[in-house]
Amino acid sequence: MKSPSxxxxxxxxxxxxxxxxxxxxxxxxxNVWPGPAPGDKEDSAKPTYEYWRPEKKTSDSLIIVxxxxxxxxxxxxxxxxxxxxxxxxxxxxxxxLKYRVPLRLGQPKHMIAWQDAQRCVRVCRSxxxxxxxxxxKIGIMGFSAGGHLALLIAASSxxxxxxxxxxxxxxxxNVNFAVPVxxxxxxxxxxxxxxxKEFAFDEATPxxxxxxxxxxxxxxxxxxxxxKKLREMNIPAELHIYAKVKHGxxxxxxxxxxxxxxxxxxxxMNVMGF
Numbered sequence: 001m002k003s004p005s006x007x008x009x010x011x012x013x014x015x016x017x018x019x020x021x022x023x024x025x026x027x028x029x030x031n032v033w034p035g036p037a038p039g040d041k042e043d044s045a046k047p048t049y050e051y052w053r054p055e056k057k058t059s060d061s062l063i064i065v066x067x068x069x070x071x072x073x074x075x076x077x078x079x080x081x082x083x084x085x086x087x088x089x090x091x092x093x094x095x096x097l098k099y100r101v102p103l104r105l106g107q108p109k110h111m112i113a114w115q116d117a118q119r120c121v122r123v124c125r126s127x128x129x130x131x132x133x134x135x136x137k138i139g140i141m142g143f144s145a146g147g148h149l150a151l152l153i154a155a156s157s158x159x160x161x162x163x164x165x166x167x168x169x170x171x172x173x174n175v176n177f178a179v180p181v182x183x184x185x186x187x188x189x190x191x192x193x194x195x196x197k198e199f200a201f202d203e204a205t206p207x208x209x210x211x212x213x214x215x216x217x218x219x220x221x222x223x224x225x226x227x228k229k230l231r232e233m234n235i236p237a238e239l240h241i242y243a244k245v246k247h248g249x250x251x252x253x254x255x256x257x258x259x260x261x262x263x264x265x266x267x268x269m270n271v272m273g274f
Contacts, residue, residue, distance in 0.1 A: 027052040027084070027096070032119050037100060037112070038162045047116040049123070050096040051131070052084040058091030061137040061274045062124060064117075064175070065096045068144030068248070070184075071103040071113060075250065079143040082251030086262050093133055095124055099149070109185070110149060110198065114161040117153050118173040126168045137274050139177040139206075141265075143250055144218065147183030151226065154178035154208060156200040174204040177274050179265055181211045182247055186222035193225070201229055207236040209268040211261050213245030238268050 027050040036042050049064075065087075067079035074080065076098070084094040099116040103109045121138065128135040142150030157174035164170070188194045195201075210227055212220040220241045230237040245258045253259040 026088075030123075032097075032099075032116050032123065034166060038115050038165075039104075039112070040100075045100070047100045048098045049120050050080075050084070050098070052088050052094040052096065053131070054088040054091045054093060056091055057093065057132065059093070059274075060132060060134040061139065061269065062093045062095060062128070062131070062133045063087055063179075064120060064124060064138070064140045065094055066099065066113075066117065066140065066142035066146030066149045067096070068142070068146040068184075068250075069101060071101060071109045071145045073101055074098060075143065075248075078250035078252040079146065083141065083262075086251060087266075090266055093131060095120065108198070110145075110152060111161065113145075113149050114152055117149055118157075118161050119169070121153065121157075121173045121175060122168050122171045125171045136176055138175055139179065139269075139274060140175045141179035141181065142183070143181045144184050144248065147180040148185045150178050151180040151183050151186065151208075152198055154180075155205050156198060156202060157204045158202040159200055172204075175206055177206050177269070177272060178208045179211065180208065180223065180226065181250075181261075182213060182216050182218055182220075183210075183222060183226075184218045186226065187219070190219060195225070195229070201233065205230070205233065205235060207272055209238045209240070209265050211240045211265065212242070213247060213249065213258070214241050214243045215245055216247040218247055236272065240264055 029048050029050050032047040065083045067074045067076050069075045080096045084096050087094040097120050099113040125135045140150045140153050210223040212223040227237050227239040242258045249258055
């Protein structure tokens with residue numbers, strides 16, 4: 001007969017396996033492209049997106065989450081998974097985009113990520129009915145480099161980043177709302193008052209909620225400049241700049257100050273009908 005200690009060990013092992021399996025099944029992961037991504041070879045690493053479905057769905061909105069990482073890596077944990085889990089807890093469908101990194105020499109730093117993100121928006125729109133999502137309630141949130149990417153997707157959707165590869169690319173790649181969080185490289189230089197050339201602020205630019213820390217080395221003046229631009233275009237916008245807060249807080253803080261920022265975004269989405 002097995003000793004009680006082995007029974008306990010076996011039970012704990014099964015429980016751990018079950019919990020890990022349940023956690024892993026919280027999302028499904030898919031390739032962004034049907035074949036190699038633009039400019040890549042067949043054996044290249046493929047960008048993917050995670051479809052996070054809420055246990056109790058109460059919204060027909062969807063938010064695409066773009067982690068940061070300076071276009072060199074992806075801060076998946078506190079700027080990807082934690083964010084998806086938060087929106088799922090609110091009954092909202094989330095997609096975490098694992099865009100290609102690192103950036104490619106000889107190309108704009110954002111180019112391959114921009115291609116992946118435009119394609120991801122189109123893929124999400126193509127699956128809207130399947131997922132029970134309104135194709136006109138697709139938003140994007142990003143952090144740091146991912147914030148730059150989210151703003152680029154929102155402000156420049158009428159500029160194609162790649163040549164069409166299939167029928168999905170006939171769908172529009174605009175988003176209906178955007179949440180850039182401490183976005184980087186928004187202005188031409190750190191102390192500039194002009195936007196970087198990739199931002200078009202075209203006719204499909206949507207409402208935005210901007211979040212930044214006052215002590216961020218990626219200047220919060222950039223988010224303030226975006227807010228000003230949107231209001232000049234008569235586009236609804238909301239701006240939160242938190243005192244004494246540095247770069248990179250993501251979904252980690254729990255204090256009552258910056259730790260409440262996701263609730264402020266959720267409240268804004270409700271006000272805007274998303």
